[in-house]
Amino acid sequence: MxxxxxxxxxxxxxxxxxxxxxxxxxxxxxxxxxxxxxxxxxxxxxxxxxxxxxxxxxxxxxxxxxxxxxxxxxxxxxxxxxxxxxxxxxxxxxxxxxxxxxxxxxxxxxxxxxxxxxxxxxxxxxxxxxxxxxxxxxxxxxxxxxxxxxxxxxxxxxxxxxxxxxxxxxxxxxxxxxxxxxxxxxxxxxxxxxxxPKMAWADELDYGIERINREFVIGFIARLAMMRGGYSLQPDLTMKRKDDYREYYQIANTYAKKLIDLKPRALPDYATVFMNENKYIKPVNSDVLYEVAFHPGFGDVGWNNGVRVDAGTHPYGSGSNYLSFPITYYHSFDTTDKRLPVTCSIIYYDKDLLQQPSGATSIAPGKWNRLLVPTPLGSASAKGTGINWPVMRYADVLLLLAESENELNGPTAVAQDALRLVRQRAFPEALWGEKVTAYINSVAADKQTFFNAIVNERAWEFGGECLRKYDLARWNLFGKKVADTRNTLAQMGIDGNAGTGTYAQLPDYLYYKRNSDGTISWYNKFKKPAVEPPLKDVPSVGSNPDGYTRIAWTRAMYNTTTSGSANYVLWTWRGYTxxxxxxxxxxxxxxxxxxxxxxxxxxxxxxxx
Missing domain, CATH: 1.25.40.390 (Serine Threonine Protein Phosphatase 5, Tetratricopeptide repeat)
Structure with missing residues (x-):
């Protein structure tokens, strides 16, 4: 099709x-x-x-x-x-x-x-x-x-x-x-x-979610209304929003509810949403409301956005990722959040399709991977993976409902229930009591706390889908979030190098070893080990042949030569000082x-x- x-x-x-x-x-x-x-x-x-x-x-x-x-x-x-x-x-x-x-x-x-x-x-x-x-x-x-x-x-x-x-x-x-x-x-x-109202649902269209459909338009009205009700940069370099912003939050609220009332659907397994895109599967009445259609030979998903695959004699071609995630984002996740391993790939594939550690400055969007397409694209292939690009998902509408409801009426049951649906999908059912119910009860203490929770949830839900820039602007949080990220990365580097401080418990190094099938096993993905494991070829070549290899993690944010932040920290957002x-x-x-x-x-x- x-x-x-x-x-x-x-x-x-x-x-x-x-x-x-x-x-x-x-x-x-x-x-x-x-x-x-x-x-x-x-x-x-x-x-x-x-x-x-x-x-x-x-x-x-x-x-x-x-x-x-x-x-x-x-x-x-x-x-x-x-x-x-x-x-x-x-x-x-x-x-x-x-x-x-x-x-x-x-x-x-x-x-x-x-x-x-x-x-x-x-x-x-x-x-x-x-x-x-x-x-x-x-x-x-x-x-x-x-x-x-x-x-x-x-x-x-x-x-x-x-x-x-x-x-x-x-x-x-x-x-x-x-x-x-x-x-x-x-x-x-x-x-x-x-x-x-005159449009067709995706399940009534010949190409389903590859064509603009009624559920997408309802959701997009909500997104446009949230932008209209939000902040924007003015020519005098101030951030402002119009006095009538609540009217547009109400429109967003109404249309988010409309979609949920007229065409509800259960959120599928998170990993499956993106595996479907890699496999060219396009289910209707599911999470993705509309995705841009790319036939093999078209589209750059899995070439400049996705898991890196180096060129070689293998039949999959090569792809990289232009946009990566900082380690602050990686460590913002609850370690039991099922979205973390789907969203953040800390490995890439070399020319022999062996897994390699991607490093602290190259965490890739793991949602898309050219190795997973139904038929290998060819050893000389690069662009043109045919993997579709999601423009809007049902989870977006749920979180827009939670956000607009909170702005208009505070963290009501409606707002909490919308957030609950998203978080339930993100955690094993056995953990819902702690990670969903107790968490929502805590953040629903007041309007500001609940808003902060929505800001975080949208980060965890949509990483790599390139919505964050638009969200930060309408929230008037762009400068604050950039400054917070840069400052935190700098402090992570200091603490990782010194071994003390707020972030000293995070891995200063990640330790891994290679398995016989070419994959990597990690010793520590989230915490600094109490005792460093035996290292391969340490103290001399041939020592500990079954030992671990290490890569710098929080230490990569620090330059020991200058006793200051690494270039990654200094350069990434350089124009905002x-x-x-x-x-x-x-x-x-x-x-x-x-x-x-x-x-x-x-x-x-x-x-x-």
Whole structure:
């Protein structure tokens, strides 16, 4: 089914033509709207042209994950100094000359214009001819949601952006100014609220969760409303939210409840959710509400986001991970949390497919692994794993309900029950009394404590899925969480090196030995051993052949030469220098120089760029 989906993408690209550059018109289409949208089959192909833009590098390797660092969870490796690449986005040092900015910006507005084209055709032709067609109505919902998705991403990264809901035509004014993000979000929310009741559930669609469906749109309305009700960085570099924010928390609350009432589902085993993606299995009425579909040969999941696999003669190809987790995140988990071993991989596979320790600065998102795809991708393969990318899960809706309910009414039974469903899935049933019931009773002591619990739960639930940047911004916690992480890592390094202090009980080294099948067994993953185990080849080569090998862990956060923090700590969030976390973090990106120059003076950079 994925194969047909991609073929439809390719066919659709030839049917609908749109902007090659931001807000400029293309040559007229070879087909009239009356032809393209007159039948359900052709209209569907046209809508697939919007989906097709997910298959560009602008989304597969940039927007979906590269643009999401660096937070207190997902962190990309930063160079010794700015290098005008994705690393500058991670270190908050991006300049208007960064080419990735233009790539994502142009692709985003291209997708929006294609969605606008489809909406016009569906409203003026398709739904006029067949007003009660379930297919046509769902297609309308799909293009509106796809347009909303792209605006959601654009305003998260650029703040106020030009806003257009009509397809570009020759003679239009292509030099549009910025529209306030709150105005855009309010429009998108109302737009989706109008079309959602006419849409189909995933189990009614030919490609299920690989197409925009009703349950995703309901959940996405809640996510958009939480963003609209949250904080955002203003051009004067202050974080603010509008006075009407409670109205949007109420919308989020209403729509989260709506999905739970209309289309409830049990949360499946956590590991299975991601194993399904690795295995190209796409269950409906489960956790994933919508995931971007990638056929083998497309998509970068398991290449730049997932367990590292080195190239060799083996048939699986090679993949790395651009965004890793800091050890602060790894050690934030309860050690019995079933999400920890799924989320955080502390091993990688070398060219011979032997497991190797990944190291303290390279904890990978373990949710995706190219070794697990149904058929090996080939020894020369790299990109194009065909592993789908989750955009929204049911667990997200549950936690949005818990958060919005708490904001509006405090930690009520509704809020607690939503959190309970997520935590029950995370722990063995035998531990529910302590890890779920007692824990929730404790954090429900007051509104602030419960909110803090939601902040933590979203970290543990969605690690590697690249939602954290958006959450931290709307919570006005971006600067604080970055500063806390950096300060904690620095202290871990000090304590690990000294052997005393707050974090001295954590492993200063991790000890492991290799098994005969090429896997690794760990001696200590969470605590410093009371006595160091015998080390292989110590005190001399050949000693303790069955002994352990060690790698630096908390000690890796400390530079013994400078008697200070390691470069990882100093560089990762380098552009944000406030170790108190009190000042706003400039997460908004600059407009690319060419966007400014082509706007003929209408657009200018803000936010101190």
């Amino acid at each position: 994925k194969k047909l989906y991609v073929i439809l993408f390719v066919l659709a690209a030839g049917i609908l033509q749109s902007c090659k550059k931001f807000l400029t018109a293309d040559s007229p289409s070879n087909f009239t709207p009356e032809y393209v949208f007159a039948s359900e089959a052709d209209a569907k192909k046209s809508v697939n042209s919007v989906y097709a833009l997910f298959n560009q590098d602008a989304y597969t390797s940039r927007l979906s994950n590269n643009f999401a660092g660096n937070t207190d969870i997902e962190c990309g490796g930063v160079s010794a100094s700015p290098d005008n690449s994705r690393r500058d986005i991670w270190s908050f040092e991006c300049t208007p000359a960064n080419a990735d900015l233009l790539t994502v910006w142009n692709n985003g507005f291209n997708a929006i214009n294609r969605a606008n084209e489809c909406e016009k055709g569906l409203l003026e032709v398709g739904l006029v001819k067949e007003p009660n067609s379930k297919v046509m109505n769902n297609l309308l919902g799909e293009v509106r949601a796809l347009r909303a998705l792209w605006y959601y991403w654009l305003i998260n990264h650029w703040g106020d952006v030009p806003f257009k809901t009509k397809p570009s035509r020759a003679g239009d004014n292509f030099y549009l100014p910025r529209t306030g993000r709150d105005t855009i979000l309010s429009f998108l929310i109302k737009d989706l609220m109008e079309v959602e 406030d170790n108190t976390g009190a000042s706003s973090l400039r997460y908004i990106l600059p407009l690319h120089n060419s966007v400014i120059s082509s706007s003929l003076g209408v657009l200018q950079n803000q936010y101190g760029y």
